[in-house]
Amino acid sequence: MPFLLRNLTLNPGDPESALRPLLAKKLGIPESEIVSFTLVRKGIDARKKGAIKLVHTVEFSLRDETRLAVGGDLSRVEPAPPVAFPKLSPVPGLVIAGMGPAGLFAALRLAEYGLTATILERGRDVDQRNRDVARFWREGTLLPESNVQFGEGGAGTFSDGKLTTRVKDPNCGWVLAKLAGFGAPPEILYQAKPHIGTDRLRTVVKGIRESLISAGFQVLFDSRFSDLVLRDGNLAAIEINGEYELPCRALVLAPGHSARDTYAMLYERGVAVEAKPFAVGLRVEHPQPLIDAIQYGAKAPPSLPPAEYALAYNNEATGRSAYSFCMCPGGVVVAAASEEGGVVVNGMSGYRRNSPWANSALVATVGPRDFESDSPLAGIAFQRMLEQRAYRAGGGGYLAPAESLLSFLKRGKGKLASSYRPGVVEYDLARLLPQPVVSTLREGIVSFDRKMRGFITEDATLTGVETRTSAPVRIPRGSDFQSVSHPGLYPAGEGAGYAGGIMSAALDGIRVADAIALRIRQEQGLG
16 A cells, blocks of 8 residues: 655755655665655745745655554555446436536536536637637727637636635546646646646647547537526526527536626526625736745745735724735736626736736625625626726726726835736726725735735736626525526536636536436436
């Protein structure tokens, strides 16, 4: 049985090939005694700025393990039970709406059971989508069905491609292995904070699509789920683009967090929908070397990757929180609108994270108390109002209003420099956001500077607005993962209110697919 050893450290710049002899030295055995050796996890310990370490966990087995005393950082690896995928007979009428992480991984999981489905995507394939987005950033020509929010791969395709999650799920390894198999960097299998990068992610989603088509799935682009068709109270079909019906007995609804028309249609059809808290704010940019110096120290080894941060602040008196979100080291700020006449900002990084800028959303929590009505869709109206304000403040053409961090804090002028495409216009950002959000952000930024000295600087710029942090609604579902009001409808992923990022959305898609497979297995009398 193999062993696991944690806290095996190297200095920055040391080759990973040094780990095996280091393990032998630590165990007091000849290196030849090590039969197998696998790097399981790699992270950075930057708590001591002058002595940064790379911390590794390795799995290994030995020819003779009788001399080892298990304890401390050394433990036995209990093999995980194999995941069973009983082969089921294909059934008609399985449909997946949305080709983001939840929809794609629901499809990959159904394929393990021998099932197939029709996959709908309202946007375009990733290559055409990339061209449409590039044109939007260059010319300000927005296509409402092909943009940063809609299209193959979902909103995460234009992001940093982070794969971190606080969700403890045994399927995390399954997701990472699948992604690596479709072209993601192999180091995601052991990095403490894995990421793919927007450039590599586009190749990965194409590989997934081609694999699914080979397995018998049908993929329909430019195909928007426009209505439910019920007969005798049961889901019988769905409408596509308002033009034709597609028979459907089970619909995986994975629309993404910006499918506002889909939410409205579902609400009108009586599907249970409820308002959900989310967060809004601004996006901050710092020079990446400044963030590196704060996190690693002024004399950090150049071999270290671009530094990241995660910051949070809570005001117990108001019940509001501020936090950093979707931090993109070595990235750029981009236009992410999906509706005409609204400005939305977001962050994006390539695999190499080699931009001179670091950016992150700085957002504050909002909820029903901030909305103008008690409608479940009131959060959407709130988002739209902020986005339209930002559009007007930018003067049109999807230019973003921007302000130096010092100016926003009323501490001076500061510099105005941003990577945002297509461009920025200087503006008093406090006029865009509700006063409670502004106050919470200002308090939070002061708190962040206490944790990261130098965060408040004349070299930092804010752009607005950041509104698409998560879905403003949740579509309630029962223990069988079906809508509590409409059997056969399986809400999934971030757009349904059950995830917050690529990894958690993929995991939720898997859970939904497993529930559908269990239902079919019981129908087919397989237990």
